[in-house]
Amino acid sequence: MSDANAPPLLTASRTPETSRVREGWLRLDDTDQQGGTLSFGGEWTLATATELDGRTRAMDPQTVTAVDLSAITRMDTAGAWLIHRTIAEIRGAGREVVATGLPERFGSLFDDVGRADLPDQLEERGPTWLTDMVLRVGEASFGLFREGRRLLSFYGMLLVKGGRLVVQPHRLRLTSLVHHLEQTGLYAVPIVALLSFLIGIVLAYQGADQLRRFGAELLTVNLLGLSILRELGALMTAIIVAGRSGSAFTAQIGTMKVNQEVDALETLGLDPVDILVLPRILALMVALPALTFLSDLVGIIGGGLMSWAVLDIPPDAFARQFREAVPINHLWVGLMKAPVFAFIIGMVGCYEGLKVTGSAESVGAQTTRAVVEAIFLVIVVDAGFSILFSTVGI
Numbered sequence: 395m396s397d398a399n400a401p402p403l404l405t406a407s408r409t410p411e412t413s414r415v416r417e418g419w420l421r422l423d424d425t426d427q428q429g430g431t432l433s434f435g436g437e438w439t440l441a442t443a444t445e446l447d448g449r450t451r452a453m454d455p456q457t458v459t460a461v462d463l464s465a466i467t468r469m470d471t472a473g474a475w476l477i478h479r480t481i482a483e484i485r486g487a488g489r490e491v492v493a494t495g496l497p498e499r500f501g502s503l504f505d506d507v508g509r510a511d512l513p514d515q516l517e518e519r520g521p522t523w524l525t526d527m528v529l530r531v532g533e534a535s536f537g538l539f540r541e542g543r544r545l546l547s548f549y550g551m552l553l554v555k556g557g558r559l560v561v562q563p564h565r566l567r568l569t570s571l572v573h574h575l576e577q578t579g580l581y582a583v584p585i586v587a588l589l590s591f592l593i594g595i596v597l598a599y600q601g602a603d604q605l606r607r608f609g610a611e612l613l614t615v616n617l618l619g620l621s622i623l624r625e626l627g628a629l630m631t632a633i634i635v636a637g638r639s640g641s642a643f644t645a646q647i648g649t650m651k652v653n654q655e656v657d658a659l660e661t662l663g664l665d666p667v668d669i670l671v672l673p674r675i676l677a678l679m680v681a682l683p684a685l686t687f688l689s690d691l692v693g694i695i696g697g698g699l700m701s702w703a704v705l706d707i708p709p710d711a712f713a714r715q716f717r718e719a720v721p722i723n724h725l726w727v728g729l730m731k732a733p734v735f736a737f738i739i740g741m742v743g744c745y746e747g748l749k750v751t752g753s754a755e756s757v758g759a760q761t762t763r764a765v766v767e768a769i770f771l772v773i774v775v776d777a778g779f780s781i782l783f784s785t786v787g788i
Contacts, residue, residue, distance in 0.1 A: 418442040418473070420449060420480075422457060429489070432458045432480075435465030438473025446473070450480045455487035464495030474500075474507040548745045552675070555667050570673035578639040578674075579681030583688065586634055590689040593630060594696030597621060602705050611705045615712055618697040619720030627690040628728040629776055632735035635682055636768040640743035643674050644764040647747025648757040656748070666748070675740035682736035683729050690728060727788060731779055735772050742768040 418436040432453070438446065461481060466473075477493070484491050496504055559565055601617040647670055650656050656666050694716070701707040707715075746764035750756045 418446050420446070420453070422453075423462075429457045429459035431460040431462050432484070432491075433462045433465060434477060435467070437468040438466055438477060439468055439470045440472040443472040443476060446476055450476055450483075453480070455480075455484040455489060458484045458489055458491060461491050461493045462495045463493055463500075464497070466497060466500065469500045469503060471503065471507060474504050477504070478508055545742070545745060549741060551667065552671070552741060555665075555672060559668075559672060565668055566676075567669065567673050570669070571677050574674050574677035575681055577642070578635065578678050579684060582635060582638060582681070582685060585638065586631055586685050586689055587692045589630065589634060590627070590693040591696040593626060594618065594622065594693035594698075595700045597626070597693075598697035598700035599704060602701065612707065612715060614697075614701055614705060615707070615715040616719040618694060618701075619716055620724060622693040622697070623690055623720065623724040623728050625728070625776070625780075627693060628686045628731045628735065629772070631682065631686045631689045631732070632739065632772045632776075633769055635678070635685065635736070636739045636743075636772060637765055639678060640739040640768045641761050641765050643740065643743030644747040644750075644761045645757060647671075647744055648750030648760055651748065651750040652752055652754065652757060654752075671740075671744040671748075674744060675737060678736040678740040679733045682739075683732040686729055686732040690725065723788065727783060731776065734775060734779075738771050738775060739768045742771065 418434075418438045420432060420434050422430045423433050436442075461484070463477070481491065481493055598614055598618055601614045602611055605611050605613050605617070647656070650670070656670070659666050659669060698707075698709060698712045698716075701712055702709060743764045746760040746767070750760050
């Protein structure tokens with residue numbers, strides 16, 4: 395038998411605001427070979443929970459055969475939860491104990507806490523398909539927001555450095571500019587011309603097939619002029635260039651990142667944006683309008699040949715109808731879009747290239763992202779242009 399006047403095993407902190415002692419304790423009484431009675435007493439409240447939690451966790455549940463709560467003077471939800479958890483640990487160790495002696499005024503609170511789903515008793519459940527889908531959508535949305543913010547920051551930096559280039563034109567690297575102009579413009583002529591020619595043929599054939607039902611085959615010329623000059627010429631050329639030159643920008647700069655050539659430039663005190671980014675973007679902004687004009691011309695020629703073969707519209711009649719039905723401002727509308735598309739493609743390609751980490755896999759991943767993002771932004775901006783031109787009546 396232990397001494398009833400023995401000091402408690404745990405005493406919580408005293409409250410400096412009052413002279414009354416706030417304390418909570420637990421001790422093991424009446425120990426024998428089978429164990430003993432675990433007695434709880436004092437104040438089991440949130441104020442004493444931290445110290446009481448440490449002492450309950452340090453107790454060996456195998457040494458307890460009974461639980462006595464008669465000495466408790468105050469209790470709140472935190473204290474009741476600690477006592478319930480301690481009893482659950484004792485029962486988990488194989489001791490079938492029953493709490494006795496709890497003062498009646500604490501009975502309702504103690505029972506309510508016991509009926510609640512305690513955190514230790516919650517069943518772990520894996521995510522369902524719905525929560526997994528919501529999680530993925532949320533992560534993707536936040537990822538798009540962060541990526542958009544970083545790309546906007548890169549856009550602002552390009553504007554600043556481009557403005558500095560206007561003030562200090564000697565910083566422009568003409569050799570690099572001419573090289574990239576050749577790569578993005580001259581070498582892209584065959585693929586752009588071929589695809590534009592085929593698009594003109596397909597558009598004329600499909601348009602004639604539909605307009606023939608209304609006896610308006612001649613309006614195929616109007617359809618070709620408006621669609622190619624205003625939309626398809628610039629848009630299709632931009633998509634081709636995004637897949638060809640935009641991906642090349644990312645792969646080239648990304649490979650330089652992998653080989654630490656970009657780090658070497660920074661170590662030498664050279665600005666990678668001035669050397670690697672601006673010449674590529676400026677070259678593309680010069681090349682894409684020229685390629686767009688070529689695409690318009692070749693597309694109209696392809697459509698004219700198909701109209702001659704299918705609709706028996708001779709070239710002179712085609713040219714006359716085209717001149718009367720298609721004002722020159724449609725050509726300028728398409729050409730106005732080309733430099734904007736070129737800037738977007740070059741910016742995205744260089745941005746993704748600078749994001750490459752030190753692996754070949756990263757080069758491939760960022761190249762794919764560059765093409766997808768560039769085409770997406772080009773189509774979005776083209777839609778914005780269409781709305782703007784329609785609003786102002788151009």
